[in-house]
Amino acid sequence: MTQFTRRKFIQLVGAGSATAALSACSTSPSVHTGRYGRKVVIIGGGPGGATAAKYLKRFGHDIDVTLIEPKATYHTCFGSNWVLGGLAQMSDIAQTYGALQDRYGIRVIADTATGIDTTNNTVTLASGETVSFEKLVVSPGISMRWDSAEGYSAEVAETRMPHAWQAGPQTKLLRRQLEAMPNGGTFIIVAPGNPFRCPPGPYERASMAAHYFKRFKPRSKVLILDNKEAFSKQGLFMAGWKELYGDMIEWVPSSEGGQVERVDAQKMTVYSDGGFNEFKGDVINFIPRQQAGAIARYTGLTNDTGWCPVNQQTFASSTHEHVYVIGDASIAGAMPKSGHSANTQGKLVAAAIVRALDGDDPVAPSLTNTCYSLLAPDYGITVAAVYRFSDGSIKGVQGAGGVSPADASREFRTQEANYARGWYAAITSDSWG
């Protein structure tokens, strides 16, 4: 059996990597042979996967890094609400893989991973090609739960009720619908229950829509129907909405009819409380519940929550050896599903993999998150946290982090709005540049 596996491995990947694999099994340790051609493959070129790729090259020596991502241009979700509000263009949120290739020598394969073979340590691509790995990082982001409400489907999302929760064509569709909406119209945002990608995202989106309406369609309304009772930075959002937009934005919690159970795409109506409440919108942004990206589910990396359990010290999968899961797809203790979280997890997993390949113990994790949200072009707020690993999970450091002060001046809010743009420039260059 062993012979067979080895021979097959040699056939697949050639002599160089096979030497590394064999030396890892052999009893006589040879640091140089062990280091030669160490192969790490990454599935997904979002902030998680791109950062992991870049930092594997920065932290490690002679690591052969391959990134698999089907899109030549990745549009960040962060900043996509700014596009909806008319503050930015799609080109402002477009990222590409040229720098990772040219400056760091990362091999980028423009394809979709369709399978993971953990016996032979290979990834299968849609093209039929297989890529072998010693360690694999999976950062596929989210996929939608199309069963989030009766009458809702992928087709409804692509035509009448975009989610715009993955940036790209969905963002453009929602922006076009907002532009076509008449003055005096109602824009409904249906927000999902926890956990989901970007906890402050729906509320920043409501703010950006209100900013656009205030200038061009001042009699319009933004109605948020929420499948939960409370939301991220709620106090700051609500105070800011009142100050900036009067009563243009209305928020309905789940207990007061916000829990949408059924949608009718033809009638552009959504229903809650067993049909007791119905809400008609001119534009409806239905944000469904979510789960880990499809590849993680098809390969058994998820548990019954639909997300991927990991060792939260290293992000090694709890189900597959040599496989690591980061970003939105992973269950990362107290960390929210954010681009900032994915970026910081990309660095930690890079260090964890370099150390595992070198035979060193993992380091104590240090992770951070900050979610900047714009309520208006000159009005920004944040929630921040620094995280540690203790008693088996990632926890926020007591006394650190928290939200922007409630009583801050307008100047402070303007500064945070400027830093929000600075954060975008920094995190995108730190991930893809």
Place this chain on the structure above:
Amino acid sequence: MTFTRRIPVMAAIVFGGMFISSQAAAEASRSAVLASTCFACHGTDGKSPGSIPSIAGYPAEIMEMQLRTFRDGTRASTVMDRHARGYTDEEIRMISAYLSKLN
């Protein structure tokens, strides 16, 4: 004479600097993990491409002093106080030492 002697000295400084820099980056240490969290906002190696200030090039003691004053609130900030409070004295020393070795 003076002229010919200066050139090798300058070259040594330049090469010395590059060597330290690549060595500091190319380690998967606790310090590297701690300090690289800063780069999401301040840019890779602390070189900012946008409105958040760059933090590259500070001597370790100056960086330590800045992080302590953010942490204890004597220096006003929008968000650095909330981040700095997440680190112990020892961690602040590790972060500052690592950052001071980058170019």
